Amino acid sequence: xxxxxxxxxxxxxxxxxxxxxxxxxxxxxxxxxxxxxxxxxxxxxxxxxxxxxxxxxxxxxxxxxxxxxxxxxxxxxxxxxxxxxxxxxxxxxxxx
Numbered sequence: 001x002x003x004x005x006x007x008x009x010x011x012x013x014x015x016x017x018x019x020x021x022x023x024x025x026x027x028x029x030x031x032x033x034x035x036x037x038x039x040x041x042x043x044x045x046x047x048x049x050x051x052x053x054x055x056x057x058x059x060x061x062x063x064x065x066x067x068x069x070x071x072x073x074x075x076x077x078x079x080x081x082x083x084x085x086x087x088x089x090x091x092x093x094x095x096x
Contacts, residue, residue, distance in 0.1 A: 008053030009046040021045055 009017070025041045028034040036044065 007050050008057065009049040017045070
């Protein structure tokens with residue numbers, strides 16, 4: 001059985017998450033005049049990440065796949081440019 005996928009909020013480093021919570025608190029206070037405690041702001045952050053996380057994650061995968069295809073095309077063109085003419089015996093060259 002495959003392991004249960006972790007939520008996006010679980011993948012964020014503790015210090016970064018803490019900084020995000022503080023930024024969210026500051027934004028709420030400045031923009032909405034709402035003084036939210038650290039715990040409540042953390043729950044709000046988790047909710048938003050769980051809500052939007054899968055769409056953001058899928059968009060990132062799409063971007064990564066596009067970048068990979070572009071680089072693969074470049075590598076393929078580079079390899080094609082290195083291709084050398086193969087040996088042709090005189091008899092085969094005369095028949096062309």
